Amino acid sequence: GGRSAAGGMPRIKMVLLGDSGVGKSCLVLRFVRGQFDPSSKVTVGAAFMSHPVALPDSSTVKFEIWDTAGQERYASLAPLYYRGASAAAIVYDITSKESFAKAKHWVKELQKNASQEIVIVLVGNKSDLEQDRDVSAEEAKAYAEENGMEHVEASAKTAHNVSEIFESIAAHLPRMLN
């Protein structure tokens, strides 16, 4: 975070983590461009986008979002993105227990290696696929609560709760950034 040398909006460095295919890139695209592209490409390495968010006190912060690749072969790069990050969204797919287990692994890794002050939100994506749900909202919410994180179920496809992910992070950032 912090202010740029030229002044202006405070910038929030944020990283998206989670298994390949959970919808990280689609969530960013929905948030930044208001679009959903069902044939979007697999992320290679990491991608960067930035977008302003209005805070409840009506000031504005600029999110600098690092969208990482979930594949194992890129796992060793993750610290480059979460180190120095003010916020992280750890994403799983509500239709995949495996992706939820992977999300828990990311939570542990951040608790061990990221900044103590990092704001983490646990995101259950693909909430539009209720009929295929494999991770209960109650279980995920309880886990998030135990670990001091917010929990949001969202859908990049329908746009349900997508801006809430970023607003929740903004609301939990330390006051010094506002």
Ligand code: GDP
């Ligand atoms: P990433 O590997 O985490 O970046 O995942 P992508 O954003 O590339 O998405 C993986 C697949 O999930 C793509 O086929 C998307 O179309 C699909 N997808 C992403 N978000 C949603 C969602 O909210 N609902 C549904 N039904 N599909 C989604």
Ligand code: MG
């Ligand atoms: Mg991706």
